[in-house]
Amino acid sequence: MKIRNxxxxxxxxxxxxxxxxxxxxxxxVPFNYTGMETFVPEITFPGEISVKIxxxxxxxxxxxxxxxxxHFGFPRAYGLTCEDPYFxxxxxxxxxxxxxxxxxxxxxxxxxxxxxxxxxxxxxxxxLFVKLNDFIGNQANxxxxxxxxxxxxxxxxxxRLYLRERVExxxxxxxxxxxxxxxxxxxxxTRAITITPN
Amino acid sequence: MTRLLFVLLFSISSLGVFSQNxxxxxxxxxxxxxxxxxxxxxxxAGQNLNFVNxxxxxxxxxxxxxxxxxxxxxxxxRNGLDVDFKVFSNDDIFPTGGKxxxxxxxxxILGISVGLFANPFFTSDYENFHNFMDAKFHSAQFYxxxxxxxxxxxxxxxxxNFESGRFFANMRFNFGxxxxxxxxxxxxxxxxxxxxxxxxxxxxxxNKQFFMFPEVRLGLDVVNWGNSTIGIQIQSNYLISRRSLNxxxxxxxxxxxxxxxxxxxxxxxxxxxxNIDFGLFLKVNSSR
Numbered sequence: 001m002k003i004r005n006x007x008x009x010x011x012x013x014x015x016x017x018x019x020x021x022x023x024x025x026x027x028x029v030p031f032n033y034t035g036m037e038t039f040v041p042e043i044t045f046p047g048e049i050s051v052k053i054x055x056x057x058x059x060x061x062x063x064x065x066x067x068x069x070x071h072f073g074f075p076r077a078y079g080l081t082c083e084d085p086y087f088x089x090x091x092x093x094x095x096x097x098x099x100x101x102x103x104x105x106x107x108x109x110x111x112x113x114x115x116x117x118x119x120x121x122x123x124x125x126x127x128l129f130v131k132l133n134d135f136i137g138n139q140a141n142x143x144x145x146x147x148x149x150x151x152x153x154x155x156x157x158x159x160r161l162y163l164r165e166r167v168e169x170x171x172x173x174x175x176x177x178x179x180x181x182x183x184x185x186x187x188x189x190t191r192a193i194t195i196t197p198n
Numbered sequence: 199m200t201r202l203l204f205v206l207l208f209s210i211s212s213l214g215v216f217s218q219n220x221x222x223x224x225x226x227x228x229x230x231x232x233x234x235x236x237x238x239x240x241x242x243a244g245q246n247l248n249f250v251n252x253x254x255x256x257x258x259x260x261x262x263x264x265x266x267x268x269x270x271x272x273x274x275x276r277n278g279l280d281v282d283f284k285v286f287s288n289d290d291i292f293p294t295g296g297k298x299x300x301x302x303x304x305x306x307i308l309g310i311s312v313g314l315f316a317n318p319f320f321t322s323d324y325e326n327f328h329n330f331m332d333a334k335f336h337s338a339q340f341y342x343x344x345x346x347x348x349x350x351x352x353x354x355x356x357x358x359n360f361e362s363g364r365f366f367a368n369m370r371f372n373f374g375x376x377x378x379x380x381x382x383x384x385x386x387x388x389x390x391x392x393x394x395x396x397x398x399x400x401x402x403x404x405n406k407q408f409f410m411f412p413e414v415r416l417g418l419d420v421v422n423w424g425n426s427t428i429g430i431q432i433q434s435n436y437l438i439s440r441r442s443l444n445x446x447x448x449x450x451x452x453x454x455x456x457x458x459x460x461x462x463x464x465x466x467x468x469x470x471x472x473n474i475d476f477g478l479f480l481k482v483n484s485s486r
Contacts, residue, residue, distance in 0.1 A: 047393060128454055
């Protein structure tokens, strides 16, 4: 077989490559935590209270528009689409979490007391909990992992905290304040949780 | 299977070498097929997990009697020594257990044997202990609850050997010390309707315990040609012992700190098994 014939056979492939383009290396895009939301169950058992905390950027953030992929002639096939070429990385890290209970929990944690010591965090892939201080201390590592390994497609960070104490009151509600490394802090009050005795 | 074939071919191809060797009296190779059964005294469940209660020959729990097969080689030297090596499967075709022993004979009848052995067992389904005892928990994850565990030990035995015409008999009254090879395992539990979680970690120990293990091998020469003989054989043995599997139990509650460490010694219980198998042997006598 002549070389010319081989080149002729390869030409469609070369043209296809030109039309599709190649995926760019993903780039980190910084964002700020400017908003905070808390999520709690409406009804739960006395020993099963957990709070999901979401820190996010309230500024519209659409990195997809910035995709500069080159393709020519016809749209990209679904199976050949690139991963998001940009991924968000927060500018701040969490430096402290303070949780105050609005209702009586137990003798150790009466109404309006600081209940931070009663909460645990749960790290990704872990089964047992970690103390809140250790959980916060690991945030810097978490951010480093985001930068180098994990591509997050949405500009927010979520985590869940678990109350160790058994709640004696029929209702529970918390005020959560998150301190950030730039000196700012975010506050949110959870919805009221109805406690079902078991 | 490939390994077995290799051993078989190597053994047969080596027979010519053995038949010329001035130090070797006899070399034999045998293959056998039989049945084995494990009898464990079943103790009532206590507060602590008793691994021996959950032990079996198979990975899917207790079964009355299983089939097994194996190969053995036997090398008899002129200075009164002989060496046995035996491998056997556990309801499978691949060998998982074995033994190696050296015998010394003062005369044609009386001798002494010293050896090592490894018998395979499984500890299976012992998560049931936690399912029954910890009703307030559900087990989130189990890792390797089935453990292939070896009973590893050494033995000494007076040996009686008889050979008369085409018939031979070899009896060994083994006794010695053995124990289960240690393993670790973790059980992850979440309390129902609660945030409480815990990990129960087991670290077993190698406890040497006494056993008796009489065994007998009977054979009959069937076909002779030149220095070689093919015959049939029957082997049987019975292990008598009282066993426990002691361990350290480490319980992590909520977090990986302030763990509770307990040393658990389970009561000893009868742990017996027997084997019986039939097979063919090929025996080559030295020409010198």
